[in-house]
Amino acid sequence: EERFGLRLVTGFAMTETGHFSTTSPDDPMRYRASGRPVPQYEVAVVDADDNQLPAGTVGELAARPLVPGVMMTGYHRQPEVTRAAFRNGWFHTGDLATIEADGYIRWVDRVADAIRRRGEMISSTEVERAVCELDAVAECAAVGVPSELGEEEVKLAVVPESGRTIDPDTLKRHCEATLPDFCQPRYLEILGELPKTATHKVNKHRLRDTGSPTVLDLAGSG
Template sequence: IKSALENAVTADAREGDVFFSTVPFFHTSGQLQVVLPAMIHDLQGAFEPWFSASRFWSQAKGYGATVIFLISSMINILLKQPESSADRDHKVRVAMTGGAKKQEWEMFEKRFGVRVLEGFGMTETGAIAIFNRSWDYRVGSLGKPLPHFEAKVVDDDDNEVPPMVKGELVIRPKVPYTMMLEYYRKPEKTVEAWRNLWFHTGDIVYRDEDGYFYYVDRKKDVIRRRGENIAPYDIERTVNQHPKVLEAVAVGVPSEVGEEDVKLYVKLKPGEYLDPLELAKWCDERLPYYMVPRYIEYIDEIPKTPTQRAQRYLLKQKGVGQAFDVYKAGFKPKKPF
């Protein structure tokens, strides 16, 4: 309930607002970002069972939506749609999301005339825990902890790190019963997550001098290559800017020389063709040499959860597979290993 109340405050909810989402109700985002805020404040909620990029804005207009919730991949896909008169033919005022890149955030606001509010939350935290607010936000950041949470960034030994230094995000509540109490019948996992009286999120972030937090990536998703820790987020953010790419996911696969190599899964826009070598060269011009993917595989659909998050573990399990090896084709990054 506390999270639902704060969610409505964060969006500056007002009389007549209509909350709209395509996120399923069994997920905390559907429950606490849409259903409960609308119920508690005697507002309307509108829902569609599936996300459709081509119909999203017409659906929002039809419901009279003023506040929407989007997964970050939805923002990217909506930006990839052809521009049309429907882009601003709606009443949406605020789009709440998580994981949006800074450039996408700015492009989304400019094109669709909507204020984007980015934040961080987990099922364990009762949905949102850190968020930009309508009156206090910084583009590209996750925002600041909500009033009933405190958060900090720590190293592998749980020592707090200075501003602008990356580390794991840890959180704890200031108000009782506003976070999960335990993992059901998993006492060892509960103790591990709550070690030193802080909940360890497993997410890598950093904090600036003004107290805004910035997302880097999931700790377990980090790719270890030639002594470098690579956030897949950084690769995907760049590749998604390619005019022929609809969506991309980067994972680590075993390397014959130890650690991992970068494999890139790419879903192209309908009707497009892109030579893997051309894409590798394009990446080489925009990424540090150690982030340039060695393996590229085109797929029709990226496996996703019902909340539209890429199922990285499924892609990682495939290993190198039948992917195109740009090294065997003669390509090498500008700076050799």
């Protein structure tokens, strides 16, 4: 903004829906803010039964058009996928979010990537953001893996910067200082690179193994 003398706006859009929320140039930037719904859409955050949740509560982001022709009608030759996405009058985006009291949408995580631990919903991206604050970390991914106590534990896959090493105890202390107790990683795997999809997104499914000898149990370290 300073370099080009302009104001940035952010929004939320999908191939399926087009653009259904936006920030205003007159509002200050907010972390992960996707703005308020545009007039052509109604947007809500819902629970697993599609009940609308109160302001500030994390749930799945859902949308439905208020005018014709702004949203797709279904996935081509995929009726089961279409039925799964369109339920109870809402299109389900597959994203976790909150809608704040002033109507602003705040993105949290993808539903498939969120981690459930000790009754708490953990944003994998929040964990990754904290870990990447360490100078020795080039990139990382946080995934949920089965816990012997039920629900999930947090596993970190970390790639060090070139010529650097990752000290597990340093990483563990950093997480303890920057993340809530329920977000603390249980497992750590140090890799040369993260597996990626054809579209260069991290393939988190391939990171969920905890039986590899390269996986360190942080519960027994430090």
